[in-house]
Amino acid sequence: MSSQKRKTLAPQREVGRQRVAELLEAAAEVIQERGFEATTMAEIALRADARIGSLYRFFPSKDAVADALMDHYATVLAAAYDAVRDQAAGATPEQLADILIDLLVKLHPQARAVTALLDSRTDWTQIRLRFRAQALAGVRAALMANATGLAEAEADDIAAVVLNNMKTMVGMMRKDAPTTQGAPDQLRLMNRLYLGAKLTPARP
Incomplete structure (x- = not known):
């Protein structure tokens, strides 16, 4: 299944929910500073001090981050x-x-x-x-x-x-x-x- 079609992962554990909250907070900061089009998934992961794979694990695309x-x-x-x-x-x-x-x-x-x-x-x-x-x-x-x-x-x-x-x-x-x-x-x-x-x- 492609990343565009894969659904956003809803974490079941508290540690996962906290990680998602941190990723969304980082995304909000970067989008606020640079605008949505200029923002990259790599920048969001860097701002959240997370591995890029961790970001893609929960959000298959930048559009999925925006929707969340x-x-x-x-x-x-x-x-x-x-x-x-x-x-x-x-x-x-x-x-x-x-x-x-x-x-x-x-x-x-x-x-x-x-x-x-x-x-x-x-x-x-x-x-x-x-x-x-x-x-x-x-x-x-x-x-x-x-x-x-x-x-x-x-x-x-x-x-x-x-x-x-x-x-x-x-x-x-x-x-x-x-x-x-x-x-x-x-x-x-x-x-x-x-x-x-x-x-x-x-x-x-």
Whole structure:
């Protein structure tokens, strides 16, 4: 069976799962730095301090590594938004605003590799849309957990605004968006005031 057709190996032992996690972390770092097309399997193995045979044992191709990274990030994102939803129920709207901003900042290092992958593959439009929908649904669930009287349609609108604010915060961190030293704090304040105004009337 060729390496292109062989399926990714799912390790059964903890040591194997740890090795896969290390390989994916190394792959994310290299792809983030060099882009998907320029990244080689040899570079990933070197970054992970692993033999190239070990990498190919788990991932038969670079595309298989990319697919595994996408699946891993989707799982991480789902768990993160579940945790935020649980926190949201006992938080004030202003606290929730900070929790959401901090979430995207926390996820940013992993998201950079995923963004590099998505930018390199025009055939991954559906995956890009899936991640966007997953993020919107996660924010929306947190909003409705915090303000149980919030209408679903309004929750969708607020989630879109908050998600864009979260992305702007990351853009400021990366210097991709216009910023000054105090601008991130101003954005946090704006997010707190916005959620306070929108969610407080819908809280029990």
